[in-house]
Amino acid sequence: MKLQLLSSTFEKDGSPSPRQHLTSLVVNDSVAFDAGSLAFACTDIQRSSIRDIVISHAHLDHIAGLPLFIDDLFSTLTEPVRIHSSASVKEVLETHIFNWKVYPRFSELTNDFGPVVEYVEFEPGSDTRIAGLSVTPIEVNHLVPSCGFIISDDLSTVAMTGDTAPTEAFWKRVDGLNSVNAVLVECAFPDRLADLSESSHHMTPNGLRDEIAKLRRRDCPIYVVNIKPAYREETVRQILELNLPRLEILEVGREYIW
Numbered sequence: 001m002k003l004q005l006l007s008s009t010f011e012k013d014g015s016p017s018p019r020q021h022l023t024s025l026v027v028n029d030s031v032a033f034d035a036g037s038l039a040f041a042c043t044d045i046q047r048s049s050i051r052d053i054v055i056s057h058a059h060l061d062h063i064a065g066l067p068l069f070i071d072d073l074f075s076t077l078t079e080p081v082r083i084h085s086s087a088s089v090k091e092v093l094e095t096h097i098f099n100w101k102v103y104p105r106f107s108e109l110t111n112d113f114g115p116v117v118e119y120v121e122f123e124p125g126s127d128t129r130i131a132g133l134s135v136t137p138i139e140v141n142h143l144v145p146s147c148g149f150i151i152s153d154d155l156s157t158v159a160m161t162g163d164t165a166p167t168e169a170f171w172k173r174v175d176g177l178n179s180v181n182a183v184l185v186e187c188a189f190p191d192r193l194a195d196l197s198e199s200s201h202h203m204t205p206n207g208l209r210d211e212i213a214k215l216r217r218r219d220c221p222i223y224v225v226n227i228k229p230a231y232r233e234e235t236v237r238q239i240l241e242l243n244l245p246r247l248e249i250l251e252v253g254r255e256y257i258w
């Protein structure tokens with residue numbers, strides 16, 4: 001499996017900035033998990049291949065690139081872009097984004113080839129097939145309804161928490177898997193902002209240590225994502241000071257193969 005956390009911004013030399021303002025993870029160049037920077041940072045191959053976009057929750061940093069990704073492709077789509085989400089996320093998107101005021105309701109529009117957007121609702125806890133992947137959404141503990149995902153192709157399995165405060169079911173499901181090649185976990189704020197982290201349902205390095213301790217299996221690397229750019233240096237330092245084996249920061253823009 002190939003996985004890439006798309007860049008949010010770029011350095012002056014064109015290289016990806018390590019600062020993650022937005023979330024969009026692309027698997028096998030063909031399925032996007034969240035669409036924060038999808039319209040802005042995907043490759044031409046990804047733009048022509050991605051027709052399935054899985055949304056964990058409707059916070060702006062996870063959906064900002066969704067309307068523009070569809071807009072950029074509008075006249076060329078020969079099949080609809082499928083938005084996979086829970087019923088509650090679909091409701092938020094249709095009411096607050098694709099409402100003819102913020103942006104067109106693409107689900108009501110067609111081009112020369114037919115519909116341009118199709119919603120595919122998933123049920124948290126149930127396996128679903130998406131473009132050759134097996135995907136299991138699992139509810140996590142965020143300020144709004146939100147899911148983590150367990151994703152498998154023919155070769156590998158990756159689990160990602162998405163945005164979450166301390167959570168339980170996700171770790172139990174990961175422990176029950178036959179094999180896991182990588183776990184992606186969030187950690188947004190440094191420890192001194194524990195109150196903000198708690199009220200916004202995110203995690204700090206201290207919370208991350210307790211969270212990782214819930215995982216009984218010790219056979220896979222754990223990568224941290226979703227570090228708020230404003231506190232990146234401090235948060236990264238505190239994560240590294242945990243000195244946990246197998247714990248790394250996921251590099252923005254790098255292609256991981258598992």
Ligand SMILES: [Zn+2]
Pocket residue numbers: 057059142163
């Ligand atoms: Zn969020």
